[in-house]
Amino acid sequence: MSGDGYFANKKANDAEVPDTQDPVLLARASNATQFVNGSGKNPFAGMSSDQLSLIIYDDSGSFTTNERRAAWSESSDLEYAWRQKVVAKAIAEYNGTGKLTKFFTAALDHYKDLPAIEQAQYPNSYEAKLKGWIALDFNYKTNTAEGTGSAQDVMDKVLNLDKETFDDTSGDAA
Known part of the structure; x- marks a missing residue:
């Protein structure tokens, strides 16, 4: 839906139509193609992140590539x-x-409100790191931790290469 592969297949993407006789679905696909080519309104404008993710990641053929790209554009705008x-x-x-x-x-x-497929694209340690920083309640002006934990705890994790702190393997997929 993006990058060189999308643009290399631009003609085919623009010519793609859903396998249906439903005029509403055909119009939506046509509107999506117009939108991704710079004219018209995004047919997926106003949809929730969950709805958009279902379209973006649906590779069953229910949606054209341009529909998925239009949904991706709306999702990006929301983000x-x-x-x-x-x-x-x-x-x-x-x-x-x-x-x-x-x-x-x-x-x-x-992060917790994101669809599971979106969460899976974040590093494994994302939630744990945020929770740690929240608990620390660090004041960057006074350089003091005002919550639970301490700056020393953070430094120890960094210096000891704490696995949970630095495990970013799940962020590589996508």
Whole structure:
């Protein structure tokens, strides 16, 4: 759906139609092709992340490549909007308190709300790292841990190459 392979097969992708006589599904596929080629509205605009993931990762042939690409575009737009919002809040949190605990909590909540297929693309240690940083409640302005754990705990994990802290093997798939 992206990269060189998509563009190498652009003509075939644009000519692809669903195996149906349903005018609604045919129109949706046509709209998706128009959208990915720069005109028209995304037929998947307004769908939830869960719905979009079902389309993006459906390789059964129920959706054309351009439909899956349009769903992927909408999903990317949702992710971008969330990131813009959470970064603005993180900057305000840091400026106000010197911490990023609410940011880490928002990132963890977002991760938990993702469909399982999306979560599987994150490093194995993602959730554990966020929980550790949340519990630490570190103040970056005063360089003090105000929660449970300590900066020494973090340093020990780094220096001892703690497996859970550095296990990023699941992030390689996709």
